[in-house]
Amino acid sequence: MSTKKNAPPFYFFPILLFLGLSFFAQTQVLAQENLNLKLKLQKLTDRIRQETKVPGISVYVKSPHFADLGVVSGVSNLKNEKPVTPVTEDTIFRIGSITKTYTGAAIMLLCAEGKLDLDSPINRYLNLPSPLTDAIKVRHCLNHSSGLQGYLNQTPFLEDIVLPQPTLSHTPAELLEWTFAEQQELLFSPGTEFAYNNTNYIILGMLIEKLSGVSYDAYIRDNFLVPLELNETFVLLDTAMPDNFANGYFNSTDDHSYENWTDMNMSYVWSAGCIAATAQDLASWLQELATGTIIPKNVKDIQFEGFDIVPGATYASGILIDARKGIGHNGTVVGFHSDAWYSPEHETVIAVLSNANIMDDDELENRDQTREIVEEFWKILDNNLYRDDYSYYLPYFTANPGEWSGLGLSNNSPAANADVCILIYDENGNKIATEYRTITTNGQDSFVVGAGLDQTGWVKIQSSQPLSGLSFAGISNPGSYIAEVPFSRILSKSLIIPHIAQDNSWNTEIFMANPNNNPISVNLTYLNMKGSEPYGSFTYSIPANGSNNVQILALTNDNTTKSGKVMITATADISAFALYNNLQSGGNAYAGVNANIPEESKP
Numbered sequence: 001m002s003t004k005k006n007a008p009p010f011y012f013f014p015i016l017l018f019l020g021l022s023f024f025a026q027t028q029v030l031a032q033e034n035l036n037l038k039l040k041l042q043k044l045t046d047r048i049r050q051e052t053k054v055p056g057i058s059v060y061v062k063s064p065h066f067a068d069l070g071v072v073s074g075v076s077n078l079k080n081e082k083p084v085t086p087v088t089e090d091t092i093f094r095i096g097s098i099t100k101t102y103t104g105a106a107i108m109l110l111c112a113e114g115k116l117d118l119d120s121p122i123n124r125y126l127n128l129p130s131p132l133t134d135a136i137k138v139r140h141c142l143n144h145s146s147g148l149q150g151y152l153n154q155t156p157f158l159e160d161i162v163l164p165q166p167t168l169s170h171t172p173a174e175l176l177e178w179t180f181a182e183q184q185e186l187l188f189s190p191g192t193e194f195a196y197n198n199t200n201y202i203i204l205g206m207l208i209e210k211l212s213g214v215s216y217d218a219y220i221r222d223n224f225l226v227p228l229e230l231n232e233t234f235v236l237l238d239t240a241m242p243d244n245f246a247n248g249y250f251n252s253t254d255d256h257s258y259e260n261w262t263d264m265n266m267s268y269v270w271s272a273g274c275i276a277a278t279a280q281d282l283a284s285w286l287q288e289l290a291t292g293t294i295i296p297k298n299v300k301d302i303q304f305e306g307f308d309i310v311p312g313a314t315y316a317s318g319i320l321i322d323a324r325k326g327i328g329h330n331g332t333v334v335g336f337h338s339d340a341w342y343s344p345e346h347e348t349v350i351a352v353l354s355n356a357n358i359m360d361d362d363e364l365e366n367r368d369q370t371r372e373i374v375e376e377f378w379k380i381l382d383n384n385l386y387r388d389d390y391s392y393y394l395p396y397f398t399a400n401p402g403e404w405s406g407l408g409l410s411n412n413s414p415a416a417n418a419d420v421c422i423l424i425y426d427e428n429g430n431k432i433a434t435e436y437r438t439i440t441t442n443g444q445d446s447f448v449v450g451a452g453l454d455q456t457g458w459v460k461i462q463s464s465q466p467l468s469g470l471s472f473a474g475i476s477n478p479g480s481y482i483a484e485v486p487f488s489r490i491l492s493k494s495l496i497i498p499h500i501a502q503d504n505s506w507n508t509e510i511f512m513a514n515p516n517n518n519p520i521s522v523n524l525t526y527l528n529m530k531g532s533e534p535y536g537s538f539t540y541s542i543p544a545n546g547s548n549n550v551q552i553l554a555l556t557n558d559n560t561t562k563s564g565k566v567m568i569t570a571t572a573d574i575s576a577f578a579l580y581n582n583l584q585s586g587g588n589a590y591a592g593v594n595a596n597i598p599e600e601s602k603p
Contacts, residue, residue, distance in 0.1 A: 060279035063348035076246035093353035096331025104318020147186030150197025151178035198272035205271025248335020261335035290342035393575035418465035429546035458513035485592030495595035
C-alpha cells in the first residue's frame with residue numbers, strides 16, 4: 001500500500017538525439033501529418049463539389065495546431081462562356097450574409113467609442129419614416145429581434161425588380177420603403193422573438209454612416225480591411241469587380257441548368273450582403289473576430305451576447321453562436337453560397353466559398369455544399385489529429401472537500417510534438433471542459449482538472465503521438481498528493497479488478513467510465529478468495545459518456561471482506577479502475593490500478 005507523499009515533480013526525460021537531427025525528423029513528421037490532413041480535405045471538397053454539381057469551391061483553414069490549409073476544386077467559370085479558369089486560392093467570391101459579421105463588428109466599434117448605446121432606440125440616431133420603428137432599439141436590429149420583416153421576403157421586390165434588372169442600383173432608403181410599404185404592424189414586440197432578415201442590417205448600415213460620417217465602404221475598409229491587411233476583401237456595390245473574381249451561377253431555369261448571375265449590383269443587399277473575399281481572407285477575418293483584439297476590451301464581453309433562437313444557438317452581433325457548428329455565419333446571394341465558422345473546441349477556423357446557390361433539384365434534396373464541407377471537416381480533424389490507438393482513459397476525483405485532481409502527461413515520441421485533446425466528462429455524461437495541449441518531443445505537461453468541480457467524472461485523452469502518464473488526487477492543505485492511477489488504453493465488455501484488503505481498514509472503490517454515446521448496463525460480480533460468489537451480482541446503469549463508482553462495501557455489505565476480485569460485464573466496451581481507500585483516514589484514496597481483460601475473454 002502506498003503512503004501519503006509530497007507531490008513529486010513530473011518526470012523529465014533527457015533529449016538524447018542530436019538537436020539538429022531531432023528537429024529535422026520532427027519537421028518531416030509534422031509536414032507529413034499536415035499533408036495527410038490536406039489530402040483528406042481535398043478529397044472531401046472534390047467529392048461534395050461533384051455530388052452537388054457546383055462549378056467551383058475554395059476552402060481555407062487556419063489553426064494553431066497545424067499549418068494553414070488551402071484547397072480548391074472546380075472552375076470559376078463554365079466552359080461555354082470563355083476559356084475555363086480553375087479556382088485558385090486567389091479566386092474571389094461573394095460572401096453574402098457573412099457580410100453581417102463586418103456590419104455587426106462596426107456597430108460594436110461605434111459602441112466602444114461611445115457613439116451609440118445598444119439599448120437606445122434606433123430613431124435616437126435615425127429618423128426612419130415609419131412609426132413601426134419607434135420601439136426598436138439598436139440591439140434588436142443587431143440580433144434580429146426587431147419584429148420587422150425582410151424586404152427580400154416581399155415577392156414583388158426580388159422577382160419583379162432585382163432578378164429582371166440585376167444591374168439596377170438601390171439606395172438603403174428604397175430598400176426600407178419596400179419593408180414599410182408591405183408591413184402594417186410589427187411581427188412581434190421588439191425583443192420577444194427572432195426573425196432573421198436583411199432589413200435589420202440595412203438599418204445598421206445606415207446607422208454606421210450616420211454616426212461615423214463616412215460611407216459604409218470607407219468605414220469597413222479603414223477600420224478592418226486595412227489594419228488586418230485583408231487585401232483581397234472588397235465592399236462591392238456596382239458591377240465593377242476585382243481581378244480573379246469568380247462567376248456566380250444560379251439554376252433558376254426549368255431544366256435546372258446554371259445561368260450566369262455574376263453581373264449584379266449588390267446594393268440590393270448592401271450592408272447585409274455586399275462583401276466579396278478570398279477564402280483565406282475570410283478565414284483570417286473570422287479568426288480575428290472570434291479570438292482577436294479588433295473588438296475593444298470594453299465591449300468584448302457583450303460581443304457574443306444575443307438572442308437565444310433555440311437551445312444551443314444564439315444570434316449576437318452579426319454572428320451565430322451554435323453549440324454544434326461554433327461561431328460564424330453562412331451566406332447566400334444570387335450566384336454564390338458560403339460558410340465560415342470558428343470552432344472553440346478545435347481552436348480552428350474554416351471558410352468555404354462556392355460560386356453557385358444551393359441547387360433546387362429533387363435529386364440532390366437541396367444539399368448544402370458549404371455546410372457539408374464544414375461539418376465533415378470537423379470529423380476529419382478529430383480523426384486525423386487524434387489517433388484511436390493513442391486514446392487513453394482516466395478517472396478524476398473531486399468527491400471529498402479540499403481535494404483536487406490532476407493529470408500528468410508525457411510525450412513518448414522522440415520525433416514529433418504531440419497534439420493532445422483532453423475531454424472531461426462528469427458522471428452524468430456532460431462534457432464539462434475541453435483542454436488542448438501541445439507537448440514537445442519527449443516533453444511533459446501537467447494541470448489540475450478538479451478545480452471548481454464538485455463531483456467525480458472521467459477523462460478521455462486523444463493524442464497524435466503515444467503518451468504515458470497518470471491521474472492523481474491531492475489535498476490542498478498541506479499540499480500533498482495521495483493517489484495516482486496510470487493511463488488505461490483498455491476498453492472491453494469484460495473486465496476484472498482485484499480487491500486488495502489486509503483488514504477492514506481498507507476498501508476498494510470501483511470506478512467505471514462509459515465512452516459510448518448510448519447508455520449501457522453493467523453487471524458487477526464479487527468473487528472471494530476461493531472464487532465463490534457469496535454476495536451475488538449487482539447491475540448498474542451508466543448514462544451515455546457518463547461514469548459510475550461503486551464500493552466493495554456496497555456489494556458485500558461487509559467491511560470484513562478480505563481480498564478477492566470483481567468481475568465486470570457490460571453491454572458495450574467500457575474502461576474501469578480500482579481506487580484503494582483507507583477508511584481510517586476518512587476514505588482517502590491511496591492507490592489505483594487499471595482493470596484488465598480476463599484471460600478467457602482475450603481474443
